[in-house]
Amino acid sequence: MHQEDNEKLILKKYTMSMLEKILPHKSEVGEIIKNNLDHTLFSWSKQKGIHPLAIEHAKGVYLYDYDGKRYLDFSSGLVNVNIGHGNQRITDAVIKQMQQVSYVMPSCVTKVRGELGKKLAEICPGDLNKAFFTLSGADSIENAIKLARLYTGRHKILSRYKSYHGSSNAAMTASGDPRKLPVDSQQATNFVHFDLPYLYRWEYGEENLLKESIAQLERIIAFEGPGNIAAILLEGESGSSGCMKYPKGYLKKVREICSHHGILLIMDEVMSGFGRTGKWFGFQNHDIIPDMIAMAKGLTSGYLPFGCLMVSDKIASKFDDAMLPIGLTYSAHPVCCAAALENLQIYVDDNLINNAVAMGNYLDERIEILKQMHPSIGDWRNTGLLGCLELVKSRVTKEPMAPFNAKPDEMVVMNKVAAKLNELGMSTFIRWSFIFIAPPLCITKEQIDEGLAIISAAISIADEYTILPL
Ligand SMILES: Cc1ncc(COP(=O)(O)O)c(C=O)c1O
Numbered sequence: 229m230h231q232e233d234n235e236k237l238i239l240k241k242y243t244m245s246m247l248e249k250i251l252p253h254k255s256e257v258g259e260i261i262k263n264n265l266d267h268t269l270f271s272w273s274k275q276k277g278i279h280p281l282a283i284e285h286a287k288g289v290y291l292y293d294y295d296g297k298r299y300l301d302f303s304s305g306l307v308n309v310n311i312g313h314g315n316q317r318i319t320d321a322v323i324k325q326m327q328q329v330s331y332v333m334p335s336c337v338t339k340v341r342g343e344l345g346k347k348l349a350e351i352c353p354g355d356l357n358k359a360f361f362t363l364s365g366a367d368s369i370e371n372a373i374k375l376a377r378l379y380t381g382r383h384k385i386l387s388r389y390k391s392y393h394g395s396s397n398a399a400m401t402a403s404g405d406p407r408k409l410p411v412d413s414q415q416a417t418n419f420v421h422f423d424l425p426y427l428y429r430w431e432y433g434e435e436n437l438l439k440e441s442i443a444q445l446e447r448i449i450a451f452e453g454p455g456n457i458a459a460i461l462l463e464g465e466s467g468s469s470g471c472m473k474y475p476k477g478y479l480k481k482v483r484e485i486c487s488h489h490g491i492l493l494i495m496d497e498v499m500s501g502f503g504r505t506g507k508w509f510g511f512q513n514h515d516i517i518p519d520m521i522a523m524a525k526g527l528t529s530g531y532l533p534f535g536c537l538m539v540s541d542k543i544a545s546k547f548d549d550a551m552l553p554i555g556l557t558y559s560a561h562p563v564c565c566a567a568a569l570e571n572l573q574i575y576v577d578d579n580l581i582n583n584a585v586a587m588g589n590y591l592d593e594r595i596e597i598l599k600q601m602h603p604s605i606g607d608w609r610n611t612g613l614l615g616c617l618e619l620v621k622s623r624v625t626k627e628p629m630a631p632f633n634a635k636p637d638e639m640v641v642m643n644k645v646a647a648k649l650n651e652l653g654m655s656t657f658i659r660w661s662f663i664f665i666a667p668p669l670c671i672t673k674e675q676i677d678e679g680l681a682i683i684s685a686a687i688s689i690a691d692e693y694t695i696l697p698l
Pocket residue numbers: 306364365366367369392393394395463467468496497498499500524525
């Protein structure tokens with residue numbers, strides 16, 4: 229045997245024995261998976277026949293399974309791990325806070341709670357100066373809806389069909405997302421939805437789209453009675469519905485309409501917030517100031533469950549001399565506050581928001597090239613690092629590779645693409661005909677290239693199902 233081969237063999241044996249020490253044996257991995265499948269329920273999924281990734285640890289933009297296989301996390305978990313995985317600064321901040329005090333009643337004050345409130349007031353524009361801390365996106369939305377009704381004395385909430393605002397009762401009803409259809413009979417009352425088409429599937433140009441969408445919204449407001457409408461609720465930038473951008477000037481018009489009728493504007497920044505779109509908040513790309521901001525996900529980058537509803541001084545002052553009738557046992561949880569505070573500093577220290585802009589632009593360039601190679605790419609939409617590819621069967625007819633709310637048998641091609649992505653070492657969020665590209669904001673050009681090479685290989689499968697344009 230050549231010396232080189234011998235060295236390789238020794239190295240392999242050494243690596244294997246190291247791995248055996250840190251990784252559990254096959255039977256243990258089997259047990260880990262079995263415990264999960266036998267005794268826990270999986271969201272938004274049938275429970276049988278699923279093959280979830282078994283993740284042992286994570287660092288930066290990578291996840292590692294129990295066999296040591298690496299996956300590039302191209303959707304930052306559920307678009308929440310904005311700073312990237314395994315940042316020890318958060319761990320240290322959490323430990324330090326736990327060593328001092330882990331829990332106090334929400335009626336108590338702590339250093340971290342006050343500092344976090346102050347920091348968020350600095351980040352938020354206008355007079356959005358008061359924070360009510362929650363535990364999740366849905367929590368933030370529930371409380372926004374409640375406060376909007378209390379503040380205005382009105383009851384209706386208007387929101388978009390192509391939206392997701394959370395899975396608790398009012399948040400799910402406010403969502404237009406079809407995930408609510410199986411529990412249709414349990415929907416909350418006084419929610420009205422409107423449609424907002426998106427440019428890729430609108431034939432008459434962006435100016436016309438703006439005009440028609442605003443006219444439709446104004447008609448709905450007139451039909452529903454402006455004096456009955458408490459709030460319009462919109463995502464800062466569209467997320468899980470397919471990153472469908474607002475027509476230019478749309479949010480500004482909505483802001484004007486709200487102010488005119490005394491309707492509150494609530495921006496849901498749960499997914500689009502905290503640098504994801506190249507600004508602290510998605511709505512800042514549209515030059516407006518809302519009355520409330522719902523936050524979660526990127527507030528702690530998913531290291532701990534946490535959320536926040538930021539409200540204007542005007543709304544908060546209503547409760548100066550009246551009881552604020554909202555509350556949670558874990559509101560302003562000190563450990564979550566400590567994680568959030570450190571996390572906000574990491575965005576600044578690591579220049580993550582500027583990187584989201586730069587990497588968003590880089591993606592635009594690279595995906596232009598991918599489009600020339602892959603007839604299945606119909607559209608690419610993104611703002612910073614909140615983006616998705618929309619796959620189609622034909623660029624001429626724009627028939628999607630899988631339709632809206634696709635049934636399992638309509639997902640055959642997309643499921644093959646998803647399986648290939650996993651096989652090649654990528655974890656990302658796939659929905660209907662959309663492949664999400666929303667990596668941690670710390671991603672580099674080289675890592676984007678690595679991810680796009682994997683996507684390119686996987687969507688070659690979809691290309692085979694396209695009808696090439698003449
Ligand atoms: C825009 C938006 N709002 C609200 C939520 C709900 O957040 P959570 O799952 O933390 O309740 C989500 C979750 O994906 C979201 O994308």
